[in-house]
Amino acid sequence: AQSVTQPDIHITVSEGASLELRCNYSYGATPYLFWYVQSPGQGLQLLLKYFSGDTLVQGIKGFEAEFKRSQSSFNLRKPSVHWSDAAEYFCAVGSGGSYIPTFGRGTSLIVHP
Amino acid sequence: GAVVSQHPSWVICKSGTSVKIECRSLDFQATTMFWYRQFPKQSLMLMATSNEGSKATYEQGVEKDKFLINHASLTLSTLTVTSAHPEDSSFYICSAKQGKETQYFGPGTRLLVL
Numbered sequence: 001a002q003s004v005t006q007p008d009i010h011i012t013v014s015e016g017a018s019l020e021l022r023c024n025y026s027y028g029a030t031p032y033l034f035w036y037v038q039s040p041g042q043g044l045q046l047l048l049k050y051f052s053g054d055t056l057v058q059g060i061k062g063f064e065a066e067f068k069r070s071q072s073s074f075n076l077r078k079p080s081v082h083w084s085d086a087a088e089y090f091c092a093v094g095s096g097g098s099y100i101p102t103f104g105r106g107t108s109l110i111v112h113p
Numbered sequence: 114g115a116v117v118s119q120h121p122s123w124v125i126c127k128s129g130t131s132v133k134i135e136c137r138s139l140d141f142q143a144t145t146m147f148w149y150r151q152f153p154k155q156s157l158m159l160m161a162t163s164n165e166g167s168k169a170t171y172e173q174g175v176e177k178d179k180f181l182i183n184h185a186s187l188t189l190s191t192l193t194v195t196s197a198h199p200e201d202s203s204f205y206i207c208s209a210k211q212g213k214e215t216q217y218f219g220p221g222t223r224l225l226v227l
Binding site: 041101104108 | 117119147154155156157159162206208215217218219220221223
């Protein structure tokens with residue numbers, strides 16, 4: 001069975017600083033990987049996804065993520081965080097042909113001015 | 114981009130009553146819709162998958178008689194929480210996709226059962 005681990009429950013950064021959110025997955029074959037963002041009281045918005053090809057994936061809002069098979073990781077990065085990036089971030093892994101993801105528990109991003 | 118709406122956005126009901134939540138894909142036809150439940154500060158838990166015109170597939174541990182799902186058209190799925198109790202209070206989120214494309218999530222419905 002597939003699973004996702006987001007080891008950090010909370011991350012606090014200063015506005016303008018760089019950001020990296022960690023995600024590790026467990027899956028036997030090549031996974032389909034996703035990062036979603038959820039603002040308070042809202043649904044989820046897809047930031048980026050990896051299905052195959054280039055392991056460095058560019059997403060919306062200046063985010064990127066790198067798939068590292070050797071480390072079973074798919075960490076999310078942003079070079080300069082804005083206050084509006086404060087939200088809950090979910091990593092997810094899917095498999096097979098249905099792309100139905102299993103979600104990690106989420107990482108809450110706090111941005112200090 | 115694709116838009117998914119949910120109605121209502123929040124609902125408060127008395128214990129023992131039933132509550133219906135609607136999920137609509139506004140600008141695309143969704144062959145498959147999903148219902149998730151999210152507890153505070155926790156991840157999304159998939160409850161069921163529904164395909165238009167067929168019975169929903171429920172995840173292990175989800176009571177199908179408790180959470181009735183109907184996917185009557187390519188743009189509408191409903192989740193009915195029957196005989197709701199306080200432990201059913203949660204944030205319910207639907208998502209929809211067309212074929213194998215990305216899932217698009219609704220804004221969620223917050224249910225509070227008193």
